[in-house]
Amino acid sequence: MNKIRFAGNLRGFTLLTGSMLPLLNGCGTNKEETKRPNIIMFMVDDMGWQDTSLPFWKETTPFNRRYKTPNMERLASQGMMFSQAYACSVSSPTRVSLMTGMNAARHRVTNWTLERNASVDGKSDILSYPDWNVNGVQPCDTVPRSVYATLLPQVLKDNGYFTIHCGKAHYGAISTPSSNPLNCGFDVNIAGHAAGGLGSYLGTENFGNAEKGVHTLPWGVPGLEQYHGDTIFVTEALTREAIKAVDASRSTGKPFYLYMAHYAVHIPLYADMRFYQKYIDAGLGDYEARYASMVEGMDKSLGDLMDYLEKNQLSDNTIILFMSDNGGFSLRPREGELHTHNKPLNSGKGSAYEGGIREPMIVKWPGKVKEATKSNDYLIIEDFYPTILEMAGVKDYSTVQTIDGKSFVPMLTQSGTSSAGRKLFWHFPNNWGPTGPGIGASSTIRNGDWKLIYFYEDKRFELYNISDDIGELNNLAAVNPEKVHEMAKDLGSYLRSIDAQRPVYKASGKNAEWPDEAVLAQ
Numbered sequence: 001m002n003k004i005r006f007a008g009n010l011r012g013f014t015l016l017t018g019s020m021l022p023l024l025n026g027c028g029t030n031k032e033e034t035k036r037p038n039i040i041m042f043m044v045d046d047m048g049w050q051d052t053s054l055p056f057w058k059e060t061t062p063f064n065r066r067y068k069t070p071n072m073e074r075l076a077s078q079g080m081m082f083s084q085a086y087a088c089s090v091s092s093p094t095r096v097s098l099m100t101g102m103n104a105a106r107h108r109v110t111n112w113t114l115e116r117n118a119s120v121d122g123k124s125d126i127l128s129y130p131d132w133n134v135n136g137v138q139p140c141d142t143v144p145r146s147v148y149a150t151l152l153p154q155v156l157k158d159n160g161y162f163t164i165h166c167g168k169a170h171y172g173a174i175s176t177p178s179s180n181p182l183n184c185g186f187d188v189n190i191a192g193h194a195a196g197g198l199g200s201y202l203g204t205e206n207f208g209n210a211e212k213g214v215h216t217l218p219w220g221v222p223g224l225e226q227y228h229g230d231t232i233f234v235t236e237a238l239t240r241e242a243i244k245a246v247d248a249s250r251s252t253g254k255p256f257y258l259y260m261a262h263y264a265v266h267i268p269l270y271a272d273m274r275f276y277q278k279y280i281d282a283g284l285g286d287y288e289a290r291y292a293s294m295v296e297g298m299d300k301s302l303g304d305l306m307d308y309l310e311k312n313q314l315s316d317n318t319i320i321l322f323m324s325d326n327g328g329f330s331l332r333p334r335e336g337e338l339h340t341h342n343k344p345l346n347s348g349k350g351s352a353y354e355g356g357i358r359e360p361m362i363v364k365w366p367g368k369v370k371e372a373t374k375s376n377d378y379l380i381i382e383d384f385y386p387t388i389l390e391m392a393g394v395k396d397y398s399t400v401q402t403i404d405g406k407s408f409v410p411m412l413t414q415s416g417t418s419s420a421g422r423k424l425f426w427h428f429p430n431n432w433g434p435t436g437p438g439i440g441a442s443s444t445i446r447n448g449d450w451k452l453i454y455f456y457e458d459k460r461f462e463l464y465n466i467s468d469d470i471g472e473l474n475n476l477a478a479v480n481p482e483k484v485h486e487m488a489k490d491l492g493s494y495l496r497s498i499d500a501q502r503p504v505y506k507a508s509g510k511n512a513e514w515p516d517e518a519v520l521a522q
Contacts, residue, residue: 018320033257036247036393037162038318041384042307043098043259044298045168045196046349048328048342049358051295056083056360057344066284068296069462070273071303072362076391077372079364080412084378086424086446087326088355091196092433094325094381095171096137097182100149101385102140104444105500106425107147108133109171110147110195112432114218116173117145122431126457127441127512129430130501135183135309136172139184142175150399152385153257154185159394162254164188164328166242167261170196173220178472184485186247186259191223191234198263201270201294203230203237212247221263233272235264235294239301243308255392262301265294267334272297285335306436319391320364321384326354331434339436346472351438352426352453353472365391369412377419378446379408416502425449429456438472441503443515445491452477452487454515456503461488461519485519492516 023312046479049065054072092112094102103108113118113136113412121129135146139154153163165181169192172178179194199208199219206212212228215383227237242260249256269285272293279289302322309315339347342355349357363369368422382405389397392405410416432500440455449467454460461484463477477484492514502511513521 012029012138014467016083026481032441035317037391038255038257038386039156039161039318039392040258040260041098041388042302042305042320042322043168043261044322044360045094045262045264045322046326046329047265047295047298047360048330048348048355049345049360050240051094052299052360053329054081054360054362056081059445063341063343063346066282066303067214068278069299071299071306072161072322072360074169074306075302075320075362076365078366078375079320079362080369080375081369082361082375082377082379082411084376085323085359085380086357086378086426087324087381088426089326089351089428091170091325092136094116095169095384096147097380097405098384099137099151099171100147100401101152101381101382101405102147102149102401103382103401103404103425103427104402105425105495105496106402106498107137108501109147110428110501111138113170113173113429114195119171121434124431124441124506127431127503127505127508128197129441132430132501134173135176136177136178138178138253140173140177143225146172146176147401149401150397151184153181153259155186155389155391155394155397155399156257157187159392159397160254161257161392162187162249163256164190164242164256165192165250165261166190166245166258167192167238168196168263168266169193169261188245189223190245191221191238191259193222195219196280197268199236199267200268200441201263201272203227203234204274207234231298233270233274235262235301236274238262239304242504243305245306247312255317257388257392259300260305262298264298265291265329265336267329267333269294274300287333288335291334310363312443316366318366320362321388322360323381323384324359325433327351327358331436332354344471350432350434350453351436352442353438353442354466354470356438357426363412365412370414373414375411376377377408377411377417378424379411379419380405380423380424383408383418401453423490423494425491427495427500429479431503439448441512443491443495443500445487445494447487447490450483450487452484452491452515454488454491454518456512459513459514459518459519459521463487485516488515488519 104226139149207221275293345355346353
């Protein structure tokens with residue numbers, strides 16, 4: 001294991017100053033490495049399946065007509081859309097799965113992280129929640145209540161990539177090693193730290209820091225001090241800094257891996273004034289116009305990166321993967337009826353329903369992926385780990401963790417699929433905090449068109465045929481008990497096989513039943 005470098009809280013961090021450039025130039029050029037593809041992992045925060053003008057369903061919806069994302073459309077015209085791409089229902093579990101290739105049930109970072117050794121679980125009169133890995137994922141085995149793993153950027157770095165983190169990290173608690181992406185295999189960290197949200201999107205408000213030039217925990221964004229007091233929106237600042245980092249990396253002769261992890265479109269909702277007024281003029285209320293402007297600002301970032309690649313003749317050798325970390329936020333201050341902002345999907349962020357876990361996903365891989373294509377095969381977030389390494393040509397690597405993900409390269413090249421006969425699993429033995437449809441301690445399995453959700457609090461099962469009922473409106477558990485028993489058995493067996501955690505019933509002090517135990521008792 002490489003020794004870990006600690007870089008404090010990134011106060012005063014400056015990206016690629018002149019003093020760093022000689023170090024980069026000294027890395028030398030490997031002609032073989034220059035042939036390997038550059039990779040951009042473009043991760044959006046809390047972006048729902050419908051938060052785009054690019055339809056991921058069989059129909060164009062009112063939400064598709066509301067939002068303006070021309071660069072998502074542009075990317076899809078150059079690559080492949082995935083209509084059934086899944087993440088976890090909240091941020092940290094997704095990001096840890098991306099970094100490790102592990103299912104959330106195995107890595108046990110099953111809720112969002114923030115303070116060291118502190119749980120963020122909400123309260124329940126019925127359940128208490130397990131001692132999950134509140135400290136996140138770590139590149140070392142010395143932090144209690146964390147999962148030790150060989151992290152994706154470290155593997156890429158060890159295999160000749162120049163690795164850049166830009167934006168939201170949120171895979172390690174405050175003051176743990178992984179709160180600083182530089183300890184996780186990244187050569188450069190731009191504005192990433194422990195928190196999953198931010199105090200402000202505005203440079204005029206120092207991006208949530210108490211004063212200019214200071215990093216204020218927990219919600220102040222670090223490392224963008226040069227923009228404090230400026231009228232710039234954080235999405236634009238991150239994009240500019242990412243382009244600078246990519247540009248500087250070219251002198252190394254190495255291919256780059258850019259993890260472009262936007263803070264948008266997470267709350268608090270701020271108006272990106274470059275786009276806000278058009279949505280007001282279109283009749284949206286203030287908060288919905290703010291949200292739409294944040295979506296379009298994120299899309300502009302994607303377009304700016306694509307423009308840079310084209311201008312510098314890098315486009316033909318750069319892979320772009322576009323993904324969101326969980327379903328779209330559908331609580332206040334969103335306007336209108338709650339839990340409906342991802343329609344036709346049910347509910348939103350934090351929910352076991354499709355609105356909480358199904359994401360917009362696009363992949364461009366020049367020379368490998370046919371342009372303007374679409375895949376209806378399903379996949380899940382831990383699949384990105386082996387896929388990205390295969391794309392990078394990294395074959396001989398070892399990890400301290402078990403990899404649950406399966407490469408979706410065959411889907412991209414249309415040479416096969418990893419979804420046939422595959423079961424997908426979600427495990428959330430926690431309490432996110434808010435209430436709403438599908439929000440609560442649950443475990444879920446999808447097998448083909450069938451999806452079964454088990455809610456621990458009341459031992460309830462819900463069964464849906466997703467191909468026939470994308471909105472999960474018709475619970476078939478009562479009329480198809482055989483399928484419930486079959487899938488509950490598969491779900492319980494899987495959870496036991498990886499030593500998953502369970503809630504405890506407060507009244508009895510006993511562990512909640514596994515899904516197959518609960519179904520037999522009914």
